[in-house]
Amino acid sequence: xxxxxxxxxxxxxxxxxxxxxxxxxxxxxxxxxxxxxxxxxxxxxxxxxxxxxxxxxxxxxxxxxxxxxxxxxxxxxxxxxxxxxxxxxxxxxxxxxxxxxxxxxxxxxxxxxxxxxxxxxxxxxxxxxxxxxxxxxxxxxxxx
Amino acid sequence: xxxxxxxxxxxxxxxxxxxxxxxxxxxxxxxxxxxxxxxxxxxxxxxxxxxxxxxxxxxxxxxxxxxxxxxxxxxxxxxxxxxxxxxxxxxxxxxxxxxxxxxxxxxxxxxxxxxxxxxxxxxxxxxxxxxxxxxxxxxxxxxx
DNA sequence: ATTAATTATGATAACGATTATCAGTTTCAA
DNA sequence: TTGAAACTGATAATCGTTATCATAATTAAT
Ligand SMILES: [Mn+2]
Ligand SMILES: [Mn+2]
Ligand SMILES: [Zn+2]
Ligand SMILES: [Zn+2]
Numbered sequence: 094x095x096x097x098x099x100x101x102x103x104x105x106x107x108x109x110x111x112x113x114x115x116x117x118x119x120x121x122x123x124x125x126x127x128x129x130x131x132x133x134x135x136x137x138x139x140x141x142x143x144x145x146x147x148x149x150x151x152x153x154x155x156x157x158x159x160x161x162x163x164x165x166x167x168x169x170x171x172x173x174x175x176x177x178x179x180x181x182x183x184x185x186x187x188x189x190x191x192x193x194x195x196x197x198x199x200x201x202x203x204x205x206x207x208x209x210x211x212x213x214x215x216x217x218x219x220x221x222x223x224x225x226x227x228x229x230x231x232x233x234x235x236x237x
Numbered sequence: 238x239x240x241x242x243x244x245x246x247x248x249x250x251x252x253x254x255x256x257x258x259x260x261x262x263x264x265x266x267x268x269x270x271x272x273x274x275x276x277x278x279x280x281x282x283x284x285x286x287x288x289x290x291x292x293x294x295x296x297x298x299x300x301x302x303x304x305x306x307x308x309x310x311x312x313x314x315x316x317x318x319x320x321x322x323x324x325x326x327x328x329x330x331x332x333x334x335x336x337x338x339x340x341x342x343x344x345x346x347x348x349x350x351x352x353x354x355x356x357x358x359x360x361x362x363x364x365x366x367x368x369x370x371x372x373x374x375x376x377x378x379x380x381x
Numbered sequence: 382a383t384t385a386a387t388t389a390t391g392a393t394a395a396c397g398a399t400t401a402t403c404a405g406t407t408t409c410a411a
Numbered sequence: 412t413t414g415a416a417a418c419t420g421a422t423a424a425t426c427g428t429t430a431t432c433a434t435a436a437t438t439a440a441t
Binding site (some may be wrong): 256261 | 416417419421422
Binding site (some may be wrong): 115133134151154174 | 426427428429430436437438
């Protein structure tokens with residue numbers, strides 16, 4: 094079975110926090126790791142239920158929160174619809190091109206844009222702590 | 238009374254759409270125009286009620302939708318909490334520095350950042366249609 | 382293995398923001 | 412003045428998410 098590193102991170106996190114291990118959490122973690130998509134809790138729930146139909150949506154939400162706490166996942170709040178969750182471990186900061194036709198996410202990072210944001214903030218005497226850049230349009234596949 | 242241009246735009250829009258005029262809509266419009274803040278429907282409702290306590294929140298939502306339709310306002314979806322509404326008429330495209338301490342919005346626009354986004358999209362063979370750049374941090378006042 | 386303390390679970394209620402519904406009111410053109 | 416159409420506020424419904432709660436599973440100590 095793959096994802097040994099990630100599972101180790103989660104197990105340590107669970108142990109250090111005085112939590113207990115459960116089959117549901119393991120199923121949710123592995124299902125999350127197996128897809129590289131930017132999933133909502135509902136979408137992940139649907140995938141997990143294929144393996145373990147008894148898992149409830151509440152446990153998916155609870156587990157996603159744990160995954161974010163231990164930095165295996167992070168939230169992506171697009172501003173409309175449900176929060177999406179993406180892999181965080183081993184993924185550096187990036188922004189997103191989001192296709193309005195197929196909904197796919199393309200991960201991008203431009204050091205120049207990042208630098209110009211710093212310059213912009215400095216000009217306003219603003220201490221920049223983070224940012225969110227979402228770019229919407231039509232992806233290569235959907236253009237044809 | 239000020240805001241003649243904006244009122245004219247709204248009146249024409251209402252007439253052209255076969256809608257009717259009402260005191261509530263006028264109160265909501267003028268209250269919205271009077272503040273330059275980025276307000277939620279609830280915040281605007283609170284302000285409107287000072288002038289006209291009978292106005293309901295549903296009418297505020299309905300009127301905000303009309304203001305967006307006629308381009309006097311536009312939605313700002315930050316991704317957490319309520320949608321905010323900002324002035325759109327006479328305001329060119331801009332992005333935001335958002336202070337995590339006081340919640341104030343600083344409007345900014347950097348043509349270089351805009352251009353680099355286009356370059357980034359082109360590199361991915363992506364037809365860019367729009368973007369949202371939110372920068373979070375601490376504003377000048379709150380740094381002290 | 383047994384126990385007992387503690388955490389985890391799924392169902393479901395509650396929540397906050399927003400939209401839909403509806404009965405009564407207002408607008409406005411004829 | 413009148414009557415069709417739009418408008419209103421109250422409130423129910425919706426959606427994504429969190430809180431509650433009774434029951435079940437885990438764990439460490441016996
Ligand atoms: Mn991503
Ligand atoms: Mn603005
Ligand atoms: Zn696409
Ligand atoms: Zn501030």
